[in-house]
Amino acid sequence: MAKAGRGPRASVWLAGEGRSGGRRGGQPSGLDRERITEVTVRLLDAEGLAKFSMRRLAAELDVTAMSVYWYVDTKDELLELALDTVYGELRHPGPEAGEDWRGQLRTLARENRRLLVRHPWMSRLTGTYLNIGPHSLAFSRQVQGVMRRSGLPTHRLTGAISAVFQFVYGYGTIEGHFLARAADTGVSPDDYFQDSMNAVAESPDNADVIEESRAIMSARGGDTVAEMLDRDFEFALDLLVAGIEAMVERG
Numbered sequence: 001m002a003k004a005g006r007g008p009r010a011s012v013w014l015a016g017e018g019r020s021g022g023r024r025g026g027q028p029s030g031l032d033r034e035r036i037t038e039v040t041v042r043l044l045d046a047e048g049l050a051k052f053s054m055r056r057l058a059a060e061l062d063v064t065a066m067s068v069y070w071y072v073d074t075k076d077e078l079l080e081l082a083l084d085t086v087y088g089e090l091r092h093p094g095p096e097a098g099e100d101w102r103g104q105l106r107t108l109a110r111e112n113r114r115l116l117v118r119h120p121w122m123s124r125l126t127g128t129y130l131n132i133g134p135h136s137l138a139f140s141r142q143v144q145g146v147m148r149r150s151g152l153p154t155h156r157l158t159g160a161i162s163a164v165f166q167f168v169y170g171y172g173t174i175e176g177h178f179l180a181r182a183a184d185t186g187v188s189p190d191d192y193f194q195d196s197m198n199a200v201a202e203s204p205d206n207a208d209v210i211e212e213s214r215a216i217m218s219a220r221g222g223d224t225v226a227e228m229l230d231r232d233f234e235f236a237l238d239l240l241v242a243g244i245e246a247m248v249e250r251g
Helices: 033-047 054-061 075-087 101-118 122-126 134-148 154-185 189-201 204-220 225-250
Strands: none
Touching: 033 054, 033 075, 054 075, 075 101, 075 122, 075 134, 101 122, 101 134, 101 154, 101 225, 122 154, 134 154, 154 189, 154 225, 189 204, 189 225, 204 225
8 A cells, every 4th residue: 555645545534543543563652643643732832833744743842863764654544643633623513503505504614714724734634635534524424424415416516515515725825824923023913914904005006906995904893913813704605505505596
């Protein structure tokens, strides 16, 4: 079986090691795959994907890099495990919520957005790996079930899922990057946004566009960046749900 990162079908889950915990004979004590993955997620959240390395992880665990390799064969395998771990944070709407497919779809979309913002590094990995770990598949299964209940014909389901969750992916990715950039500069998202708008407005070539943008944003409402982002996201989600409803009515 090809190792992760060495071919289009490579995956720690296809290798049969993802569910087993990866423990082999003669491994050093005091470590396990769950602990290694937990620290990996924490480092990725704190320092980002570009700064992550097996050596940095080993230092955080206070072990040698070779000790980590007793549990995973490659860095790709570990990143794939980390990606599926954070998918496990998603809350799935249960039948007790009493929501119809519209409410359940909105819940899944909001959860997915929060996850992308909370872990900005995962948007890069989502398109890199097959995403066939148990938590990722559970989320996919839930999305498919909700979309089936919309009444769309089967051959339209993948298009509807793409419309909603590729929108969520793009929105959450940009939002996460914006918030990370603001944090890197040491200012609040509101101050960073206002400083950026003021800086761009100083150029005479940009003045008209900025004024139009200010008018549009003022009409939308929202006193903070968080409020503006939430309002835009919710309205865009309403548009997508309305579009699905319209297609169902069309038959």
